[in-house]
Amino acid sequence: MFHLICLATAVICLGLFCVLLISPGLYVGLYAQPDAGAAFMGRRAAPIFLGLAVLMFLLRDTPPGALRDAVAFGMAATWAGIALTGIWSYGMGQASYAILVAAGIEFAMAAAFVIAR
Template structure:
């Protein structure tokens, strides 16, 4: 039940990020005080299908029963969200992102922890 909820929530989050990065990557970057130059916008748009793929993956995995598939999915999700949080913390420490990135990193770490505890 918790695993299904986490996968459903992650799917919705990833779908929203796909749309945001595809349509308005600069808006996302400005949220964290990052300059949205042409190179950053290009990379954001190119990366957007990765979020779509994750959204589809999480949506389809939400009904996976207990076992190796659920455990592997939970571990992969935890690694993904913890890694994204780490890059945010690194960016803040390096002075290239505003404090807002730490709020996002806290949420990402909470999602990672939830996936660790879910199976």
């Protein structure tokens, strides 16, 4: 299961890298009003998702142990943190209800990493 979750995460992160690098306003527009600052931050965040994609792809066959636990808990914290920022933004009136769908998927990814470790 860990192998599959790592591959799925690598694909998702690679997709986010491409979208945020090429058209960050398109992605931001799904949830909030895009502006120059959002586009700038999206492009700045794009390489982070590329790095996560590479890490998840290369670590997909990690055997059970301390390294796998660290990767799983780190990714769980990452996805849960992204979800919480979305919920916060929705609660503050800065994001549309669509962010709640994304947050649900992000929480599911966090849970999947904890379960699969």
